Amino acid sequence: MIISILAHRNATQRSFIRAVYAANYNKDLLNELDKELSGDFERAVMLWTLEPTERDAYLAKESTKIFTKNNWVLVEIACTRPSLEFFKAKQAYQARYKTSLEEDVAYHTSGDIRKLLVPLVSTFRYDGNADEVNVKLARSEAKILHKKITDKAYTDEDLIRILTTRSKAQIGATLNHFKDNFGSSINKYLKEDSEDEYVQLLKTAIKCLTYPEKYFEKVLRRAINKVGTDEWALTRVVTTRAEVDMERIKEEYLRRNSVPLDRAIANDTSGDYKDMLLALLGHDHA
Amino acid sequence: MIISILAHRNATQRSFIRAVYAANYNKDLLNELDKELSGDFERAVMLWTLEPTERDAYLAKESTKIFTKNNWVLVEIACTRPSLEFFKAKQAYQARYKTSLEEDVAYHTSGDIRKLLVPLVSTFRYDGNADEVNVKLARSEAKILHKKITDKAYTDEDLIRILTTRSKAQIGATLNHFKDNFGSSINKYLKEDSEDEYVQLLKTAIKCLTYPEKYFEKVLRRAINKVGTDEWALTRVVTTRAEVDMERIKEEYLRRNSVPLDRAIANDTSGDYKDMLLALLGHDHA
Incomplete structure (x- = not known):
């Protein structure tokens, strides 16, 4: 019942349902669902029912509380959302957590990770398009990146400056010049040092900024292939991307795994949780 | 005529006048004023007529083009505006300059100045109030600041983190603890190294965050006392603060100089420019 109602409503409709529920019963629908449901199913329903900016604020908070590896989620939110949407998530964060x-992020991190992560979550990037790319700048900044990376100066200030402040369109152009002039992509260059945690963070940021659907495909692939399934990641990606770019992610998933995403998820999950995820993937057109 | 109309209209009314002018004559009032007026008077009319967020965007751009000393204006804008207002100025900046x-800021600065300035303009600070201050945190961060400053580690990451990410209320509490526990204010501690450009920037940021009216009083005092008068600074402070905290700034000015601000300005300027500034100070209630 919950699945059939909530899973087929868009963000505006869900927000309206919450408002009507609050007006009629004087209770927050989310609290009521929390009492009734449990486990992975509850988390999926809860994340889905939250408004997108509130949901990002919630996920970001989770991610600041658990450091290291989970900072990846912060990078995901900071680098894959359009600028204004990310800003609204920061407003929701302040409204909810009073900080x-x-x-x-700055308080809970340190060293190289902090040097990269804090500007990533701070900058209000320009949402420029391809017409506004500065080609001369792209060429000169591609050279800077190449020099720093061949010197293994991964924490260099200019490298961080370029990746944390330029628009996604500008970074895309810079990295295309990089590939054209220096033979392979920047992430290929970074591959040899990929055991290093900082380098992993750097690669993740680059991937989120330039090929978000490939990034999400990989998160899903790892979550599904993991022994026991990583429901935490699976739920996050399905609920946050269902209304954004899930079709593109499904294409990437099929191409990379030769199995449709919905079948892979169906094989790996069960019960209400499985039904909810499949409904969100648009499989179950009830 | 221009003074009597524009100087007595608030931001909403001025914006309306511009819109009506554009609708009736199909021309931007600002361009027309630009053709008719010149010099300091033109700059005063132009800055005053711009909407506050557009004006901040314009001043910030001026400041990124001329480095070193003029970066102080960037600090002024980043640290004295309420968070959301500063964010709107950043939006206006993007709309106007396409970056x-x-x-x-990151591209046009380097070294220590960049280390402090970039996070100052990037962070979306929480606009917390005194009730939301974390006293325990204020105490521990006051200790960190004291340790770093007595070690002369002015560019220390944690020192920069505290001043660039905490809310103004939290920083205020931290610096009060500093003063209570270590005998004098943080800016007193910084005084002995006040020839250093970075330390000056640091002191300016602290002053803007904690005592904006004292900061503006000092800018006005220096502008007026300078041989030949610094009209550039004088115009900026009068046009940007007239509708915000000019009464407080006047009080500070009188207290510090034993001369009312309007008299000091009247003695130091002339013609239309003088009339415009005095009208904005609310002296000339026409």
Whole structure:
């Protein structure tokens, strides 16, 4: 019943359902669902029912509380959302937690990770398009990146500056010049040092900024292939991307795994949780 | 005529006048004023007529183009505006210049100045109030600041983190603990190294965050006392603060100089420019 109602409503409709529920019963629908449901199913329903910016604020908070590996989620949110949407998530974060995302991230990290992560979550990037790319700048900054990376100066200030402040369109152009002039992609160059945690973070940021659907495909692939399944990641990606770019992610998934995403998820999950995810993938057109 | 009309209209009314002018004559009032007026008077009319967020975007751009000393204006804008207002100025900056403030500042600065300035313009600070201050945190961060400053580690990451990410209320509490526990204010501690450009920037940021009216009083005092008068600074402070905290700034000015601000300005300027500034100070209630 919950699946058949909530899973087929878009963000505006879900927000309206919550408002009507609150007005009629004087209770927050989310709290009521929390009492009734449990486990992975509850998390999926809860994340789906939250408004997108509230949901990002919630996921970001989770990610600032658990450091290291889970900072990847912060990178995901900071680098895959359009600028204004990310800004609204930061406003929702402040409204809910009474602190800024920036101060929490800066406080809970240190060293090289902090040097990269804090500007990533701080900058209000320009949402430029391909027409606004500065080609001369792309060429000169591609050279800077190549020099720093061949010197293994991965934490260099200019390298961080370029990746954390330029628009996605500009970074895309810079990395295309990189590939054209230096033979392979920047992430290929970074591959040899890929055991290093900082380099992993750097690669993740680059991937989220330039090929978000490939990034999400990989998160799903790892979550599904993991012994026992990583429901935490699976739920996050399905609920946050269902209304954004899930069709593109499904294409990537099929291409990379030769199995449709919905079948892979169906094989790996069960019960209400499985039904919810499949409904969100648009499989179950009830 | 221009003074009597524009100087007595608030931001909403001025914006309306511009819109009506554009609708009736199919021309931008600002361009027409630009053709008719010149010099300091033109700059005063132009800055005053711009909407506050557009004006901040314009001043910030001016400041990113001229480095070193003029970066102080960037600090002034980043640290004295309420968070959301500063964010709107960043949006206006993007709309007008097709780049982000963050990328321009990061690109045009380097070294220690960049280390402090980029996070100052990037962070979306929490606009917390005194009730939301974390006293325990204020105490521990006051200790960190004291240790770093007595070690002369002015560019230390944690020192920069605290000043660039905490809310103004939290920083205020931290610096009060500093003063209570270590005998004098943080800016007193910084005084002995005040020839250093970075330390000056640091002191300016602290002053803007904690005592904006004292900061503006000092800018006005220096502008007026300078041989030949610094009209550039004088115009900026009068046009940007007239509708915000000019009464407080006047009080500070009188207290510090034993001369009312309007008299000091009247003695130091002339003609239309003088009339415009005095009208904005609310002296000339026509």
